[in-house]
Structure formats: structure tokens, C-alpha cells
Amino acid sequence: MTISETTKGRVTIVSVIGTLEASTTKELLKSPAIIDPTQTVVVDLEKLNFLDSSGLGALIGTLRKKREAGAETLISCMNDRIRRVFEITNAQRIFHVFDDTSAAVDYATQLTSRP
Amino acid sequence: MTISETTKGRVTIVSVIGTLEASTTKELLKSPAIIDPTQTVVVDLEKLNFLDSSGLGALIGTLRKKREAGAETLISCMNDRIRRVFEITNAQRIFHVFDDTSAAVDYATQLTSRP
């Protein structure tokens, strides 16, 4: 599992490549843009091929910490396997989910430029 | 494992996709161009991702039957994993091996046009 971060203005794209489950969530949680609660991130899941409840829990924890600090966690490019996990758990209700990373970045940029 | 046959003049390209081992060799041996001993074939291994000694045995048996009938079995596009099996067993000594399928077809076409 690999994480790569790309900065687009005030927003950081965090691409998660591989699998996100019990043994790999700590990698995600060590990523600088995830650690910083004030940093708004788009988590790009295009290259994530497996997510279970441990991985989802790490994303929800990230969302909560960032919202508490006034920042956001947006999700982009889920495949059908990932979407299934979001749907069963209702997680799509608390996350902003985008089909497209650049649309997510645009939206996140608007959010961060609010006074 | 899937086999597809493409006819190029007097030569048939037999593409082997997937794996060639004990449980899949019978698929190869059911392929019309492999069954017909007088049919010269180029066995395109570009999409073969695993070969073991059972698979190699099926290729050697095919080569023998075709040579006895005056035809040929040429091999093209082995990856490193397949090449390793050919090298250890010395099979590259009895097969004509080509990096490129169209070069193999050209060579096979010349062979079949000999009187």
C-alpha cells in the first residue's frame, strides 16, 4: 500500500494505492496531510482495490478530526467494490463523494476560500 | 486459460492466454490448429503468465507430432518467466523461438512454401 500527496493550492490530494485494511491503515494515518487536522484533503481512491471496515474507520476518523478543526475530507473515484462498503455502512451520507478528482479539488478549493 | 487462433495464409497463430499447467494443457491440445499435425503454427505466448513442465510437455508433444508430419511449431513472445522454463530444460534448443510474432509468421510462411 502506497500513499502519494499532491498539493493543489490550499487542497492536498491524497492518493491511496493498493489496499486499506487493518494492517495498512497506519500508513494512511502517518501521511502528513492526514495528520494535520486543518488541512483539507481529497482522498483519491482510484487506485484503491480493497477497503474493509478498518480502512473505512480510518477515513471516518480523519473526517471527524478535520471537521472539528474546520477542514474537510472529500472522497473521489471510488470503484464499485469500495462504493459497496460506503453504501452498506451509510458512510456516503457523511462524506462528500465525487466521481472525479478535479471536481472534488474545485469544490474543496471553494470551501477553503470561505471566510 | 483461453486459446485463440488467427490464420495468416498457410500459418495459424495460436495465442495462449492465462496459464499452461497440468489442469489446462488439455485445452491447448483440443485447439484445431494444434490437433492437425500438418498445420504449421506460431504459438504466441505474449499473454501466457505461467508455464510449468506439464505445459512445456504439451508444447514439446505438439512440436514432435508436427515435425513428423512435416510441419512446424514456432514460439513467439516469451516473457522472462516462460523463458526461464525453456532455458532450464534446454527446450529452446528444439524450438524456433522468436521475440516477435510477425517475424515468426514470416519465417513459418517461408518454411511452408518450400517444395
Place this chain on the structure above:
Amino acid sequence: MNRIITLTLPGELVFARFASETAAKAALMLINSCNADANDWKFTHAFELAVSEAFTNTVAYAQKLSSPQPVTIDFIFESQRLTVTIRDTNAPFSIETPAPEIDNYPERGFGLLLIRNVMDTVTCVRENGTNIISMSKQL
């Protein structure tokens, strides 16, 4: 004739992916042996996900012993059905444990919900101090 695959792994989280990938492979084998539609990703993914959850729980809630105990997973192939069984000697629990309310941002508690949703039948029996979790799905 029923066929059984048994996999015993060290009871460590780092082996969860080994377990779930093996489950996916077992599901794919059943699909192939039935000439069923291999493009039905939901069947394969159901086993991959359920085994990831069940294995992780078995390890996460294991009694703290000096060294982790091995975890054994059985894959039982019937004509059109695959059943996965995992055993552990953890504390008893209810397979019907409800998931938490998503609006509270819970970071855990979704494993059993996912298992129940993607499988046809899920049971957990307690026998002589052992939890026997069985998860089964028809093609």
C-alpha cells in the same frame, strides 16, 4: 462431492490480506467450476470482504497470550455454494451486534454489518469455548 480447502495462518493482522485474497480465489474457483459469470464481481468481493472482517476480528479480540495463536479457515465447496468457517477461542459475542450510528463518526463497529450484508447466511455458534463463525453464499 464436496471439496474443502483449509488455510492456517499466524494470528497476526499482517496475514489478513493473505486470508482475504485466498477467499477471493476460492470464490473465483467456484465460479469457474460452475461456468458461472466470472464478471459477477459481487460474489468474489463478498468473500474477500467477509473474510477480511472475520479474520481481523478473530485476531483483534484474541486473548492476549504470549504468542499469537494460529487461525484456521475452512472453505467448503458445495455444488453452487461456498461456505467459509473460522474458529476462535475468544469471548463469546453476538453476530447480530448492530452497527453504530454513522452520524456519530464511529471509527469501528462495521465489520459484522458488512459480513451480514454481503453473505446469504451467517451464523456464530459457541461450542466448548470456541466461536464457530460460518459465512455462506450461493452463486
Place this chain on the structure above:
Amino acid sequence: MNRIITLTLPGELVFARFASETAAKAALMLINSCNADANDWKFTHAFELAVSEAFTNTVAYAQKLSSPQPVTIDFIFESQRLTVTIRDTNAPFSIETPAPEIDNYPERGFGLLLIRNVMDTVTCVRENGTNIISMSKQL
């Protein structure tokens, strides 16, 4: 600490690929756990190929019983070494059996040659009517 994965499969050729893919995955796990170079395809392929050959032989030369016997494969992880052990109750044989002459177009007889070539150490011991084939390779 050594770690062991045990896989028991039905003794049928259709499960050979399951065995060899699991072997490849075990090899990859050792590579990852050692932060070794995952691009060294030869290590992974060695186990994939050797287990394919050994499993196929175990099934092919099994005594003809009414129903095929299960085959158990152990994967033993030491610090930098992976050892695979397969047991069967077949007739005894020599692991050093030479391969046939390629110029005679032999259709079989290359399995043990391949195993010996891709592994560091291969042994076959006979114990109480059981062949114990051990194949091992250092990263």
C-alpha cells in the same frame, strides 16, 4: 519468530494453480516483510513453479484410491528464507531423478529438474511410508 502457513487442498489437478498462486503470495510476503526488492521476480516465480511441479506430482503419482486424498503444504518463514514442505504417501522416488534428453522430444520428466534448478535446497526424505519434500530458498 518463525511463521507457518498451512494449506490443505483436495488432491486434484484443478487445485494445482491454487497451490502455486499461494506459493507466489507467500514468497511475496517474505520479500515485503524483509523490505527486499519486490522486483526480483525470480524468487516469487521459483516458489510458484516448484510448488506447481511438486503438487502436480503428488497428485499424479498418488495411489489410486476411491477418492483423492487431501494434500497439505507448509510454508515456513524464517528471517530471510522460505521453506515449502509437501508430504505424500506415494511410492518412494529419488529427488535426483535426471531429466530426459531434450532431443528425443520427451513430454514429461522435467518437473524435478525445474525444482532443483530454481530452489537453493531440495530434499526428499522417506519416513513411515511418507515422502516429505522440502524446498527452500534464501532471499
